[in-house]
Amino acid sequence: MSAINITNVSKIYAGGVEAVKSVSIDIADGEFIVLVGPSGCGKSTLLRMVAGLETISKGTVEIADRIVNDVEPAERDIAMVFQNYALYPHMTVYDNLAYGLKNRGTPKAEIDARVAEAARMLQLEQYLDRKPRALSGGQRQRVAMGRAIVRKPAAFLFDEPLSNLDAKLRVSMRGEIKQLQKRLGTTSLYVTHDQLEAMTLADRLVVLNGGEIEQIGRPLDVYHTPASTFVASFIGSPAMNLLRANREGNRLHFGSQTLEADRLAALPTDLTVGLRAEDLRVAQAGEQSLTLKIDYVEELGAQRLVHGTVDGKPLTAALSPEIDLGETIALTIAPSRLHFFDTTTGKRLTRLTDTSSVIREQVAALEPAIS
Amino acid sequence: MQRVKIFDHVILLMGVFIMVGPLVVALMTSSHEAADIHRNGLSILPGGHFVDTYTKVLTKEGGFTGKITGLRMMMNSLILGIGFAVGKIALSMLAAYALVYFRFRFATILFWMIFTTLLLPLEVRILPSYEVMTALNLTNTYTGLIVPLLASATGTFYFRQFFKSIPDELLEAARIDGAGPFKFFIGVIVPLSKTMMAAIFIIMFVYGWNQYLWPTLMTTDESFFTLVRGIKQILLVWVGSNIPDYNEAFALAILAMLPPVMIVMIFQRWFIKGLTESDK
Incomplete structure (x- = not known):
């Protein structure tokens, strides 16, 4: 089981700025949670604390019933998709997908099998030998997702993965992400500032404002009974x-x-x-x-x-x-x-x-x- | 269509003439005999001794001990140039990696300290450097020739700026992918820096190749002489009725110029990329 429990988590930067104020969210196994809010509301900071890229000032983050506050990102059993994809520009698509597995000492045959599976799922098979610069925005986005999928992690973390795409592609990628997540059943935490993305993707959405939770709820409940102005x-x-x-x-x-x-x-x-x-x-x-x-x-x-x-x-x-x-x-x-x-x-x-x-x-x- | 502008071409031709002219004169003069040159001065027409002069320069055992050949000097210069370039790249990349990716106390102050002290030219610190090298018994060794000049502010600065332009997300992705500091350096940073390394290689190779003062100080053994010193050596024989071997000096000068030119020509595409490309 890979639930994520965020308990009273705060982020205080040097200089006393409190970017996240005692936030608690319990994410059930397989649930798709979207963190949504205007820029500067602390949603990315919260995600990065779950990923281990930012230290947690107060509170605890549990992934699969294990407190991971002091665990290295690589050991947290999570995979992250970045806004600018963060693909390794000098590696082929295959190597980009395989890099994380290689670093873990996964056997070659297993790497091949997993990359092939992810590539098939994302229709990337004919691009495996290409470098990222030879791919379109949507394809790069898929490679970034593939890199997350091959790891078979306990949780996916998405940091505004669609904001670099054009409007049409965004709609189709949104559908793909949703379907993929349903098929794999992996717990997901997704950050966006786009309320439409939040409404369409989320099982439950978390509205953040000024580092605090305004409301947690299913998209339609939030829409019909907003908790605040x-x-x-x-x-x-x-x-x-x-x-x-x-x-x-x-x-x-x-x-x-x-x-x-x-x-x-x-x-x-x-x-x-x-x-x-x-x-x-x-x-x-x-x-x-x-x-x-x-x-x-x-x-x-x-x-x-x-x-x-x-x-x-x-x-x-x-x-x-x-x-x-x-x-x-x-x-x-x-x-x-x-x-x-x-x-x-x-x-x-x-x-x-x-x-x-x-x-x-x-x-x-x-x-x-x-x- | 762009009109051919005669005036522009005149300017270009003048530039070419000014830059290439002396080289042609040197090349042509080197194919005359020393006595001819002494009598008639420089010439722009080829003489008949091209092959003799160059064979002699490359293979004749000369110098004070009579054991050093042009080939040997060329090899020394190459060792110095390549040693310099490779060593400086390795050292400044590691320094820049530490400065950019590791948070340690006073990193900024350290960086500026390195930067300002190393901006001082070698000549300013040449005596202490010499003292240290003699104390370590490193005179007349390649180590002594190369190591004291390896720390490079320019290289460190260039690599620091370059690493800063690499998006942070790449580091974060690598951390999530389980790459430690060493794997990230070898697997991501080094391959990404290829063009930058080519650019620094050219600059540093030429710098090392042209070193004169430091090798003169550090080496008394003629088997460590470099080409640049060899030229000087040839012209030092002005005693009695001897005529300096002008032709050989010119030939050596031409030879001394060739490797840097070749390096620049080979690496030029990467060089330009390295200095201009930042869309990583």
């Missing part, structure tokens, strides 16, 4: 709209405009309301609505993003391209789709216990993640 604006594209509102009973006042929802009694009177762009729709006659003053429109083909202001505050709505747009548009949202956050801490606020089916579903969906 940070997660809400980071996961999902376009970002969730966040508007300050005053609550009076069950009425929410956005400046001069008002929406009515239900079961808001437990919430503070001053709060931040989150509205997903894709949950907004054009209001029918007689429905309660917010009036959006349109600034500009982004055409995406399948939908269009309408950017504008509600009472002077920016708001984006994802609407169908068939809708005619004027100067302003009346938008509405199902009350159950509203998210509420504390204005000062940014933490998610829950409404009164309710029996609405939507919430019941959400709670049910959350349970496996909590336990």
Whole structure:
């Protein structure tokens, strides 16, 4: 079994900068975990501490039930895929794949067999005699993955492996990584700043901000119930709209405009309301609505993003391209789709216990993640 | 199409003439007899004694003891040049490897200390160096000729800059692949430095080949004489009615020039790559 347990891990650099603040993650055997966050959030540092390329200031990292804080990277039974591939430029693809095995004194026949297997899996067979410079970006990426696979490690560590590829290749490589990981069943820790990659690859994703965990959860749970305004604006594209509102009973006042929802009694009177762009729709006659003053429109083909202001505050709505747009548009949202956050801490606020089916579903969906 | 610009060509031709002219004169003059040269001065037309002069220079046993031949001197020069180049590359690569990849106290200060002290020319520290070598009984040995000049600030600096341009991820990948410091050096750093090594080899070979002062100090035994010293030796016979063997001096000068030229020509492609390429 090769679970990874990260317990209260901190990284403090000389000079007192705390890049990672007491982070704990338990990764089950075979699980695909994605660390996601903006640049400088400590996600790469955390990964490098697991890899053994950075020392661990505080806390412990366990790989396969063995504390590896003071173990050399080569002895940790992990393999890493780097952003710039880090292939040895003077070696052929074969030698690149075989180098790690040779250093471990693996018998020649076994090396041949493992390299052949990895090359077949990644469709690299006809390139084995080439040097990396004679390969395209996608092929180099595959060689980098092959170098990880041949080692048959307990865990794969990916450090933004797709960010040097063009958009189209990125999508196809994303699929390949996912399939490969499912097929091999190897525990994986994957770092990215791209929320789309995080959503599509992860079994569970970990949102990091300023060296701290904002939320851990399955991609859809994180998307539907973001734990804070940070997660809400980071996961999902376009970002969730966040508007300050005053609550009076069950009425929410956005400046001069008002929406009515239900079961808001437990919430503070001053709060931040989150509205997903894709949950907004054009209001029918007689429905309660917010009036959006349109600034500009982004055409995406399948939908269009309408950017504008509600009472002077920016708001984006994802609407169908068939809708005619004027100067302003009346938008509405199902009350159950509203998210509420504390204005000062940014933490998610829950409404009164309710029996609405939507919430019941959400709670049910959350349970496996909590336990 | 680019127009042929006559003026540009005139400049190029002038450059060629200025640089190659003296060499041609030396080559041509070396094929005349010494007496002719003494009477008529330099010439740019070939004389009839090309083969004689060069055979004589290479094989005649001359010098004070009458035992040293041109061939012997050439070999000494080669030993010095190659010994220098190889030794300096090995030493400065190891020094640069330590400076770049190992975190030890005062590494930066050490580097700048090495750098500034070694920037001083040999002549400044020639007396102490000589003292040390005599104390170690290394005068009149190849070791004594080569070793004191091996430490190279230039080489260390070049290799340090080059190693710094190698991405850190390569080191990290190698660490995960289980390569220790030695394996990483032999398996990754050395192969990557090939072009750099070629560049340093040329510079250091020529430097070693042209050494004059140090070999003069260190060797009294004529069997250690180098070509550069041999030329001087020939012109030293100006006594009585003897005419110096100008032709032989010229021939030796030409011979002394050939190996560095060949080295530069052979390594030139790598040399340019080594000095310009950094997209590793």
